[in-house]
Amino acid sequence: DVKVTQSSRYLVKRTGEKVFLECVQDMDHENMFWYRQDPGLGLRLIYFSYDVKMKEKGDIPEGYSVSREKKERFSLILESASTNQTSMYLCASTRTNRNEQYFGPGTRLTVT
Amino acid sequence: GEDVEQSLFLSVREGDSSVINCTYTDSSSTYLYWYKQEPGAGLQLLTYIFSNMDMKQDQRLTVLLNKKDKHLSLRIADTQTGDSAIYFCAESTDTGTASKLTFGTGTRLQVTL
Numbered sequence: 047d048v049k050v051t052q053s054s055r056y057l058v059k060r061t062g063e064k065v066f067l068e069c070v071q072d073m074d075h076e077n078m079f080w081y082r083q084d085p086g087l088g089l090r091l092i093y094f095s096y097d098v099k100m101k102e103k104g105d106i107p108e109g110y111s112v113s114r115e116k117k118e119r120f121s122l123i124l125e126s127a128s129t130n131q132t133s134m135y136l137c138a139s140t141r142t143n144r145n146e147q148y149f150g151p152g153t154r155l156t157v158t
Numbered sequence: 159g160e161d162v163e164q165s166l167f168l169s170v171r172e173g174d175s176s177v178i179n180c181t182y183t184d185s186s187s188t189y190l191y192w193y194k195q196e197p198g199a200g201l202q203l204l205t206y207i208f209s210n211m212d213m214k215q216d217q218r219l220t221v222l223l224n225k226k227d228k229h230l231s232l233r234i235a236d237t238q239t240g241d242s243a244i245y246f247c248a249e250s251t252d253t254g255t256a257s258k259l260t261f262g263t264g265t266r267l268q269v270t271l
Binding site for chain 2: 091104145
């Protein structure tokens with residue numbers, strides 16, 4: 047079974063803090079994605095990566111950055127957390143030339 | 159850009175059929191997906207349909223695709239309380255580097271006794 051894990055299920059941070067969200071997949075997938083999920087808005091793509099050290103902006107990249115130093119790991123970074131970044135963050139991965147994405151359990155981030 | 163729309167809420171009685179609807183705008187989508195999200199969990203792939211198909215059946219699940227109207231539906235037969243969840247439809251878009259998925263807002267299915 048494909049397994050996608052995220053470093054924390056719940057996280058509480060203060061405004062202005064630097065926040066790291068980690069995602070690891072164990073199926074040697076080339077592509078990895080970060081989404082945020084908000085009620086009534088569905089999932090919105092923040093960034094994705096199609097190879098090590100490669101990244102592309104999604105639909106809402108402002109206020110976020112990412113890092114992919116190893117194939118299995120994709121990190122989402124909030125340089126200076128703000129209250130409007132309180133959300134559920136979901137990581138996903140997929141193999142090249144396959145569309146179905148496999149999701150981690152999510153990290154619920156609260157910024158106070 | 160791509161846009162995927164769903165109604166936000168559906169309530170059905172246990173044992174009835176549920177039909178969750180979705181409309182999308184990108185006519186070049188190759189695959190369309192249905193995902194299920196149970197409370198406190200990530201998304202789980204339920205089923206998908208290739209864009210040149212009209213229908214796909216998988217046990218209690220039936221997916222219907224009307225490509226002309228860009229309308230996708232998911233029918234769950236004999237709905238059970240364990241089917242209570244949020245259901246997302248998604249369309250795939252090839253960016254040239256990786257295939258992205260555009261998700262709908264999600265439909266919360268409530269199953270009552």
